[in-house]
Amino acid sequence: MTINEYLTEYAGLPVVTYDAGATGAGETPAPGEAAWRVTETDGPGFKASFASFVNTVDTAEVTALVIGFWDMEPFPVQVLTDAAASFPNLKSLFVGDIVLEEAELSWIQHTDLTPVLRAFPGLERLDVRGAEDLTLSPFRSDALKTLRFESAGLPGEVVRAVAASELPNLEHLDLWLGIEERGGDATVADVEPFLDGARFPSLRHIGLLNSPHLDEFAAVIGSAPVVPRLESLALALGVLTDRGAEALLSGQPLTHLRRLDLRHHYLSDAMVARTKAALPGVDVDLVFSGTSMADPTDVLGDYGSWDFFVAISE
Known part of the structure; x- marks a missing residue:
């Protein structure tokens, strides 16, 4: 991609x-x-x-x-x-x-964007593409409703700064986390403040994208307190295998979602069918990655013979 x-x-x-x-x-x-x-x-x-x-x-x-x-x-x-x-x-x-x-996405040069948020306190939406040298300090905004980062490697420092911010009306959050080689070192612990249901009371959409660790995020989301009030969820553009899909389907119900975005996945054909069947009223995006995963043993076993990659790493 x-x-x-x-x-x-x-x-x-x-x-x-x-x-x-x-x-x-x-x-x-x-x-x-x-x-x-x-x-x-x-x-x-x-x-x-x-x-x-x-x-x-x-x-x-x-x-x-x-x-x-x-x-x-x-x-x-x-x-x-x-x-x-x-x-x-x-x-x-x-x-x-x-x-x-x-x-390239990974070449886009940034700096500290905190002054922008302070200079424009009425911003309701901020989208940032690229994350090379991007920094951010915790901030407060009563206006911000949508915050999106598109990145080949989003620094954990930036994720933690957002998690420590006061954003009582934030409804939509997308984090393209990327790979460690491009600075994407955010961990499950870094995103947990978005999932605990307390710090960001207005969240209705969470996107954890472009990450090789989507299975780990899926395991946490399976029991995350924020999920019942979400309208949409994205675990896309990264490495999601049958393990992650199993965690989603065996966790708390997702049938209330309007949309579940799982694009660029590594699910077996059987798991694709199971996911669709389990969520009949949900708009589930399962656009295929292009790598054949027809044999679930390849997914549930050793990944060594497969080349798993995120959608954008350059």
């Missing part, structure tokens, strides 16, 4: 790329009717493009902002925080709408 297409929709709005080099008065949407994408162009770099955007578009009306490629350097946080007063109605922010031809 690779990320090779830019966002076309974000926060319920069409994504429109701001062209800092445009000279005509061509048709553009009203500022509040689009998710505006600002990126480095062939002419000015990212900082100049962003300054042009702020000076040209009525950003007081902008509710959704998408940050594209900013060169192979750490994300220029100060460019964004210095302009915070120009975005009084910003509700949704995507940092890193960057595709393969610009940078």
